[in-house]
Amino acid sequence: MYRSRLLGSLLWLTLLACAPVRDLEAGERKGKAADAKALLVDGLRFVRHAIGLEKDTTAVSHTVSLSPRDASVELELADGTTRVVALRAGEVLVDGAPIGHYRAGGALDRAWRRLLAEGAASDTRTLLAAVRAFKVSGLAGDDAAAGRRLAAAFRNLTAASPEETAAGRGGVAAQAAALATQGIAAGLADSIAKVLTMADVATLDSLERALRAVPDIGPNIAVSVRRSPLRVGDVTVQAGEVVRGNLVVFRGDVDVIGTVTGDVLVLLGDVISHDGGLIGGSAVAVGGRVVEAGGTIRGDIKTLTTLGRQAAAQGEGAARRSALDRLFNDVGTVVALFIALAMVGFGTVFFGRRYVEVVADTTTHSFGRSFVVGLLGQLLLLPAFAMMIVGLVLTIVGILVLPFAALAFVLGTALAVLGGYLAVAHAVGETVTRRRMANGAFVRSPNSYGYIFTGLVGLLGLWAAAALFGWIGPVVALFKVAAVLVTWLAATTGFGAVLLSRAGMRETFAGRYSGEMTDEYLWATPPATPTAARTGRQQ
Amino acid sequence: MAAASPLPAQTWRTLTSARQRHGETTLTVNVNYGAGEFRLGAAPEGTLYRMELRYDEDRFTPVRDYDAEAARLALGIRGRGGRVNLGDRRRGEPVPSLDIELAPDIPLILDLELGAVKSRVDLGGLALRRVRYRTGASETDLRFSQPNPEDCEELQLEAGAAAFRVWSIGNANCRQVRFDGGVGDVTLDFSGAWRGEMAAGLNVAFGTLTLMLPRGAGVSVRVTRFLASFERTGFVKRGDTYYTPGYDASSRRLALDVRAALGGIDVVWTGAGR
Numbered sequence: 001m002y003r004s005r006l007l008g009s010l011l012w013l014t015l016l017a018c019a020p021v022r023d024l025e026a027g028e029r030k031g032k033a034a035d036a037k038a039l040l041v042d043g044l045r046f047v048r049h050a051i052g053l054e055k056d057t058t059a060v061s062h063t064v065s066l067s068p069r070d071a072s073v074e075l076e077l078a079d080g081t082t083r084v085v086a087l088r089a090g091e092v093l094v095d096g097a098p099i100g101h102y103r104a105g106g107a108l109d110r111a112w113r114r115l116l117a118e119g120a121a122s123d124t125r126t127l128l129a130a131v132r133a134f135k136v137s138g139l140a141g142d143d144a145a146a147g148r149r150l151a152a153a154f155r156n157l158t159a160a161s162p163e164e165t166a167a168g169r170g171g172v173a174a175q176a177a178a179l180a181t182q183g184i185a186a187g188l189a190d191s192i193a194k195v196l197t198m199a200d201v202a203t204l205d206s207l208e209r210a211l212r213a214v215p216d217i218g219p220n221i222a223v224s225v226r227r228s229p230l231r232v233g234d235v236t237v238q239a240g241e242v243v244r245g246n247l248v249v250f251r252g253d254v255d256v257i258g259t260v261t262g263d264v265l266v267l268l269g270d271v272i273s274h275d276g277g278l279i280g281g282s283a284v285a286v287g288g289r290v291v292e293a294g295g296t297i298r299g300d301i302k303t304l305t306t307l308g309r310q311a312a313a314q315g316e317g318a319a320r321r322s323a324l325d326r327l328f329n330d331v332g333t334v335v336a337l338f339i340a341l342a343m344v345g346f347g348t349v350f351f352g353r354r355y356v357e358v359v360a361d362t363t364t365h366s367f368g369r370s371f372v373v374g375l376l377g378q379l380l381l382l383p384a385f386a387m388m389i390v391g392l393v394l395t396i397v398g399i400l401v402l403p404f405a406a407l408a409f410v411l412g413t414a415l416a417v418l419g420g421y422l423a424v425a426h427a428v429g430e431t432v433t434r435r436r437m438a439n440g441a442f443v444r445s446p447n448s449y450g451y452i453f454t455g456l457v458g459l460l461g462l463w464a465a466a467a468l469f470g471w472i473g474p475v476v477a478l479f480k481v482a483a484v485l486v487t488w489l490a491a492t493t494g495f496g497a498v499l500l501s502r503a504g505m506r507e508t509f510a511g512r513y514s515g516e517m518t519d520e521y522l523w524a525t526p527p528a529t530p531t532a533a534r535t536g537r538q539q
Numbered sequence: 540m541a542a543a544s545p546l547p548a549q550t551w552r553t554l555t556s557a558r559q560r561h562g563e564t565t566l567t568v569n570v571n572y573g574a575g576e577f578r579l580g581a582a583p584e585g586t587l588y589r590m591e592l593r594y595d596e597d598r599f600t601p602v603r604d605y606d607a608e609a610a611r612l613a614l615g616i617r618g619r620g621g622r623v624n625l626g627d628r629r630r631g632e633p634v635p636s637l638d639i640e641l642a643p644d645i646p647l648i649l650d651l652e653l654g655a656v657k658s659r660v661d662l663g664g665l666a667l668r669r670v671r672y673r674t675g676a677s678e679t680d681l682r683f684s685q686p687n688p689e690d691c692e693e694l695q696l697e698a699g700a701a702a703f704r705v706w707s708i709g710n711a712n713c714r715q716v717r718f719d720g721g722v723g724d725v726t727l728d729f730s731g732a733w734r735g736e737m738a739a740g741l742n743v744a745f746g747t748l749t750l751m752l753p754r755g756a757g758v759s760v761r762v763t764r765f766l767a768s769f770e771r772t773g774f775v776k777r778g779d780t781y782y783t784p785g786y787d788a789s790s791r792r793l794a795l796d797v798r799a800a801l802g803g804i805d806v807v808w809t810g811a812g813r
Contacts (some may be wrong), residue, residue, distance in 0.1 A: 061558035061587075063603065067550055067596060078561065120555035123586060390745040390801045393722060 059128050064120040071113045073131060075124070085131075085153065087112050092146040094153045100146030108143040108150075111136040234269075239276060246281070253288070256295055263299065273297055330467035338460050345422040345452040353448055355504025359423035360430065360451075362497040365511030371489070374420070374496025385409055416503070420494020421487075425455030428490075432458065459490055552596040556603045557589040563610055565646045565668075571602065571615035573654040575635030581664035582640035589640040590614050599635075614639060641665055646689050653677060663710060667691045670711070675699040683710035686732040690714075698723065707731035709753065714738065722746050729753060730809050733791045743799045750795070754810045757789025758782070765800040773808060 063074040072086030072093075086093045087109055092100040102108045115134055119127040132154050139147045233252040237243055241258035246265065253270045256277035263281035264271050270288040273279060273295030282299030283290045290301045349356050363370050385406075392398030392405055429451030437446065466479035500509045566587065570579075575594075582589050592601050599616040606612075615637065641647060646666045653674040662670065663684030669692045672681060676699055684707065691713035696705065701723040708716060709731025716739035718727065725743060728751035741748065752758050760781040762769050774781035786792070797804060 059559075060561050061556070061605070063554065063556040065552060065554045067552035069550060069596075076558075120553075120591070123583070124557055124559050386745070387801065390722070393746065394802070 101142040358504040360426040361510035366509040370496035374492035424490040429455030577658040581643040682706035687712040757786040757792040
């Protein structure tokens, strides 16, 4: 078998050597030369195989990959090598090296895809046999030339020729380099997201500006800082690893044992060029040093220690917010919250004054009861939610309304808490107003809007105090704790009052009397009521 | 002149990978699959594994790592980020899928981690030493259609919000079975060719747990429940444990320790002659 194929190959070689080449077109000559080369390789392999020099490799695994973009088969041999044949983007590739062109959707493409689709379902040996027998008749142009070279490649598919191996290695090396670059890019995004703080950003900005001002290396390095991918933390370029372009590292050391084709720029760290390492450009350490430990640095070596420290200090300074900024920010937040709550409160009063008043009266008249109910309500919220979910899940129909029910539950709870809080603000405002009036103060228009305004001023007062005195330092924590407690107390009581009063529809606990006024009510009745006004007019 | 065809919204790729057996004596298999349809079964003899993966290559990267020295195989997909395309059957789009076949003739340690997956897994015919099956919001049909020739240490099952059905657990030949379930409808069928005693710890949070128990087997059930019902027909209570009549004389025994909250535990007797 081998002998007959060897003889065939040699015969082909002889014929090709004797054939007149004058009238061949350039492309054809190139194609024939490639065919001859493939046949020569084929023949030499069979010679080696026949005399026992060729390793008898077998395929142990295969991977077929099909998509509109490409169609490829990868065969892994028992000795660990991998052979890949792919039709991709108009090129026929063997181990990553192009051996010809094909027409997308043409006869070769269609036959190749059919072979892989059918062969994918087979075991590796069957697929290999099918691939070896792959032959398409009636091909023309590029497809024909590629088909011939594919056939030659398939005959030797389980044992790489020296040339193919070299090409494969080149392909693998290129692929490894590409993967390394992709890996670095992915790592960069990840590390930047995880490690870089706003202070670091400020430091980097300072560095970039400072470096631009350095006359000898400034502009280029500054551009590198701005445009090159940035790695954060220690980086090692391993032996055999190639980083194409510049390597910019922030707050870490760079150990170069492999190759960096561009500049290595370390911001606040050292560059260490180890034995065997190669830096194709300059090695620059800002806020660190460049250590030559046997490696080669083809460009300049620059160390800018002071500049780095200054930039780091500036960065930290810039990142530190001034006390005044914080004061404005915190006070602004409280004011915005006040305005938002007041607007919601006014809206609630406008559309449902009666309900707000009933809930507010419930908090005033049944404060303890409201608080306890609110507390229990908070504790039971989660179990109630879970039970509702389970109940709906268990009834098959309920699954359909599950999302709406869950949303309604969350929305209802949020509204109850917010409404309750505003009702407490109303109650606080009303109590304060009435007491002021009882003490003889003149209040132009005592109404629910005013009560909510006054109540919110009272409830948010502690937050305002915490914001205003935040610059003092740890003492402000007391204000904050008090503010949190008061807010929680108000929200809990309000929530309880909402539950007790059925969102303002039940007056049972609101202390509202339909009969005659009690002493308590009379005490609370301000002098500026219509009754008092009428009394004044009568006099 | 040929008109340019519109570019597809996503690029579906079909990846088929297979490996022949080459002296392996054991294999640890990790499968990680996030969304789509998943099927697993036994491969023909001589095949170590075979995988057919259909995925959106703009969103996912296939995983097929085989470490011959460690005898470890990792299969599945890894997301690249972005919106996950689960296909649309109404528009005739095929859904993403992963089909795996594993060697039937070497001992396997199987670790399956599945997300929102509709899975059909038949571990019958595989030589299983340990199985861990984790799934999120899924519809699972896991069966042991044939007896496991290997002694299995543990069958560990975890399901989130799922319709989870396991058939013929007796064929798994595992000494220990563990099930942890979140919300859903769970059916555990303990029929099959038992070889000895089996202990099962079952934790179910919300939902219905249906236990399919073989008539004639000695079954003991210890139930810890909160707002959950338990169908105790066919059991006799001794202490805090329920026993089937003739439990003490039975050669095949199954000890169930069930913890359930908010739901129901139903018992269905299978086979003839209890």
